[in-house]
Amino acid sequence: MEKRMMVNKKLSIGVMVLLTLLFSMPSQAGKQMIAGAGPSTKVVELFVKHFSKQPAVRHYQFMVPPRSVKHAGGIKASSTYVFGRTGRPLNAREKAMNKSEIVLARIPIAFATGEDAGVSSLTLEQVVALYQGKIRRWSEVGGSDSPVVLVGRESTEALFGVLKKVYPAFEKAKFDKVLKKDHQVVTLLKHAEGRGAIGFGAHPNFSDLNRLQVEGFSAGVAVGLVYDLKNQDHPLVHSAQSYVQTVQWHSAVRELGLLPPAP
Secondary structure (H helix, E strand, C coil): CCCHHHHHHHHHHHHHHHHHHHHHHHHHHEEEEEEEEECCHHHHHHHHHHCCCCCHHHHEEEEEECCCHHHHHHHCCCCCCEEEEEECCCCCHHHHCCCCEEEEEEEEEEEEEEECCCCEEEEEEHHHHHHHHCCCEEEHHHCCEEEEEEEEEEECCCCHHHHHHHCHHHHHHHEEEEEECCHHHHHHHCCHCCCCCEEEEEHHHCCCCCECCCECCCCCEEEEEEEEEEEECCHHHHHHHHHHHHHHHHHHHHHCCCCCCCC
């Protein structure tokens, strides 16, 4: 009798442990971090805000780290979580790593200046001349007499790569300072050291700066989510693929000043 009671007690404990594990699993499995490239941070934050309200994905918790781990970091993240953030379209080598993507939006590239530049609009030719070192003071383009400080990016940075591809003249760009990420450009342009500076980056990340209107300039990069093909049938992947084609999402993208994914 005692042995039977002991066995029943052990079985009861085992069942309780199993139930505890089962009920805790969805909570753990439902936590999704979406890390990766800086240019896609704002649009992924917007996507998560709207996407997480969809009935099919409400039990998931999404986290979007604000700091960039770059495009390559987003690809790496998709091996741990369902999604990573991209900073440009995947190339052939990346697709060969068993990766695919969901384009969320096309992000316009923007130029911005520090408060001492004294200009709000320039032509594309003037911006190119600035970055090629042919114009060294803002007064030469109708601004203040402050010297120009050219802020650039690393040669391998995704957004800079798109800029050079669309406008090859930027291959000859000369930089006084090279920064790795958009938030570093923003910080510099807001401080004394960057009062006479000009920099470029993702349009949404420059919302608090003096964004330049550049006549004749139009360039943008398709950004979004990268996922591993082992997850191609995951409910989150199917739901995201459907949601990005909705009128609701396209309207949200336009309100942020971006372009929706190509049809």
